Amino acid sequence: MKVGDFVVERLHAWGVRRIYGYPGDGINGVTGALQRAGNIEFIQARHEEMAAFMAVAHAKFTGELGVCFSTGGPGATHMITGLYDAKLDHVPVLAICGQAEATVRGASYQQELNLDRMFADVAGFVQEASSPAQVRHLIDRSIRVAKAGNCPSVLIFPKDIQDQDYEEPAVAHGFTRSGVGYRRPKIMPDDAELARAAEILNAGTKVAILIGAGARGTAPQLIELADRLGAGVAKALLGKDVLPDDLPFVTGAIGLLGTEPSWDLMQGCDTLLMVGTGFPWSEFLPKDGSARAVQIDIEPSMLSLRYPAEVNLHGDAATTLNALLPLLKRKEDRDWSKSIETNIASWWKKLEGRAMADAEPVNPQRVIWEMSPLLPANAIVTSDSGSCANWFARDYRVQTGQLASLSGGLASMGAAVPYAIGAKFAHPDRPVIALVGDGAMQMNNMAELITVQKYWKQWTDPRWIVCVFNNQDLNEVTWEQRVMEGNPKFEASQDIPDFPYSRFGEMLGFKGIFVDSSDRLSSAWQEALTSDRPVVLEVKADPEVAPLPPHVTLQQARGFMSSMIKGDEATGHMIGETARQVFDGLFGKRD
Numbered sequence: 261m262k263v264g265d266f267v268v269e270r271l272h273a274w275g276v277r278r279i280y281g282y283p284g285d286g287i288n289g290v291t292g293a294l295q296r297a298g299n300i301e302f303i304q305a306r307h308e309e310m311a312a313f314m315a316v317a318h319a320k321f322t323g324e325l326g327v328c329f330s331t332g333g334p335g336a337t338h339m340i341t342g343l344y345d346a347k348l349d350h351v352p353v354l355a356i357c358g359q360a361e362a363t364v365r366g367a368s369y370q371q372e373l374n375l376d377r378m379f380a381d382v383a384g385f386v387q388e389a390s391s392p393a394q395v396r397h398l399i400d401r402s403i404r405v406a407k408a409g410n411c412p413s414v415l416i417f418p419k420d421i422q423d424q425d426y427e428e429p430a431v432a433h434g435f436t437r438s439g440v441g442y443r444r445p446k447i448m449p450d451d452a453e454l455a456r457a458a459e460i461l462n463a464g465t466k467v468a469i470l471i472g473a474g475a476r477g478t479a480p481q482l483i484e485l486a487d488r489l490g491a492g493v494a495k496a497l498l499g500k501d502v503l504p505d506d507l508p509f510v511t512g513a514i515g516l517l518g519t520e521p522s523w524d525l526m527q528g529c530d531t532l533l534m535v536g537t538g539f540p541w542s543e544f545l546p547k548d549g550s551a552r553a554v555q556i557d558i559e560p561s562m563l564s565l566r567y568p569a570e571v572n573l574h575g576d577a578a579t580t581l582n583a584l585l586p587l588l589k590r591k592e593d594r595d596w597s598k599s600i601e602t603n604i605a606s607w608w609k610k611l612e613g614r615a616m617a618d619a620e621p622v623n624p625q626r627v628i629w630e631m632s633p634l635l636p637a638n639a640i641v642t643s644d645s646g647s648c649a650n651w652f653a654r655d656y657r658v659q660t661g662q663l664a665s666l667s668g669g670l671a672s673m674g675a676a677v678p679y680a681i682g683a684k685f686a687h688p689d690r691p692v693i694a695l696v697g698d699g700a701m702q703m704n705n706m707a708e709l710i711t712v713q714k715y716w717k718q719w720t721d722p723r724w725i726v727c728v729f730n731n732q733d734l735n736e737v738t739w740e741q742r743v744m745e746g747n748p749k750f751e752a753s754q755d756i757p758d759f760p761y762s763r764f765g766e767m768l769g770f771k772g773i774f775v776d777s778s779d780r781l782s783s784a785w786q787e788a789l790t791s792d793r794p795v796v797l798e799v800k801a802d803p804e805v806a807p808l809p810p811h812v813t814l815q816q817a818r819g820f821m822s823s824m825i826k827g828d829e830a831t832g833h834m835i836g837e838t839a840r841q842v843f844d845g846l847f848g849k850r851d
Contacts, residue, residue: 289417466529473668
């Protein structure tokens with residue numbers, strides 16, 4: 261048995277059944293072993309960064325370890341962005357990289373890089389193999405660290421090591437013998453801390469709950485908790501699919517991409533419970549001293565990081581909530597919960613009005629507004645970063661059973677399509693929808709449509725849809741320039757070429773649908789969702805519909821007005837509806 265064969269055998273023993281990657285001579289020993297074994301599926305991406313994103317999506321949508329693979333040198337450097345996505349969103353991923361021969365390490369050889377140093381910041385565990393007898397414990401430890409720490413691990417195999425005869429570690433000094441297996445334990449705070457947390461929550465009269473991806477799988481407990489405390493529940497974007505949006509106490513997303521009810525919830529509460537969230541923008545949380553707080557998180561380093569919690573509960577969300585619930589008393593005064601529900605109902609009407617407002621040619625908010633009610637209950641939705649993430653956050657009404665995610669902590673462009681590919685391989689019987697801006701499509705997502713073309717006929721359900729918001733603008737940054745900096749749009753940096761995305765899809769054998777009228781959106785979504793093949797749905801979206809934050813500050817309003825005064829060429833187009841939204845947000849009006 262060669263070392264490459266042992267690597268594949270050990271991965272299989274750990275439960276790995278799929279690897280996303282791109283081959284190269286630096287990893288040929290493992291590639292050949294995959295071919296010989298035939299028991300792990302290899303998915304060939306078009307680029308190593310995309311392979312890493314696919315592995316992240318696999319981990320997010322299955323709860324399993326995601327695995328990606330590259331040659332050394334440029335293949336490994338390509339992959340690092342996707343691994344940072346895994347690190348910042350706390351998901352377990354193993355990256356396997358090739359390397360120049362051990363005999364030339366330190367010789368400035370072709371494609372020789374110090375990969376262990378390069379990956380040191382991103383990986384919870386990284387090591388380069390130097391001996392066949394070392395490989396067993398490297399694989400075992402790297403996977404165990406990734407699973408236990410919800411983080412990426414990286415293994416680096418020099419070319420010559422891969423092709424050497426495998427050696428079991430000796431029962432001798434200077435060797436170590438490892439084993440396969442890890443199952444996450446249930447972690448629960450001690451009784452005294454649970455009692456302290458219950459005292460705070462029981463004493464509160466206006467309770468708010470903030471949930472993130474760490475709360476996934478706790479919907480029944482959260483629903484009971486919110487009902488008992490009369491609380492509203494806001495969602496960090498990575499927790500969007502934890503609870504459905506049809507619940508009357510769910511205020512939706514929080515933050516720059518969030519909703520007015522979530523803002524009002526946080527500003528009006530006197531008690532805050534945070535569950536499994538590392539939501540970054542603390543300015544959207546209550547002011548210090550205005551609310552007592554309890555936080556639950558499996559990762560102790562995330563406790564009391566964004567808001568000073570009075571009680572920090574180190575534990576997994578489900579176990580901790582199950583222990584906490586019997587200690588909580590039902591609140592009889594329902595004025596707070598009624599105000600939350602009224603606010604939410606009003607917000608959905610406001611969003612509908614915004615989505616149905618005229619635009620030139622198509623209102624991007626309406627794209628998602630029309631999509632939401634048509635999606636089946638088992639749909640999986642991915643979003644890219646950029647302005648489309650605003651509409652994903654606000655206008656997509658998640659249903660029970662649906663899954664959704666995006667690049668949260670890293671907020672990387674170009675993740676939606678590889679996420680959707682990873683989701684489809686993980687769940688080939690479920691429809692998958694990717695929401696992507698034209699900037700991300702041109703950056704790196706168009707090539708991955710070729711990956712879909714290669715594999716889609718293997719999928720049980722052929723429905724795989726990429727919706728491209730074609731506005732010929734790097735729209736999120738354009739609005740940041742206007743609102744945050746007070747500068748007009750800088751065409752040299754923001755304008756991007758027009759491209760016929762739907763026709764490109766047709767060239768690949770997909771169904772291409774082009775929409776340049778808002779009234780056509782509903783029928784276009786119905787056509788896409790009943791297609792017998794993948795779909796590229798291209799929407800000619802209006803770039804001047806503002807992705808404004810839920811609470812517009814005076815500084816942001818001044819920045820917006822300054823950008824128009826300085827001569828933004830789109831001033832005439834955007835002055836009406838956008839200016840109304842800015843000043844409604846600033847002065848607290850309701851429509």
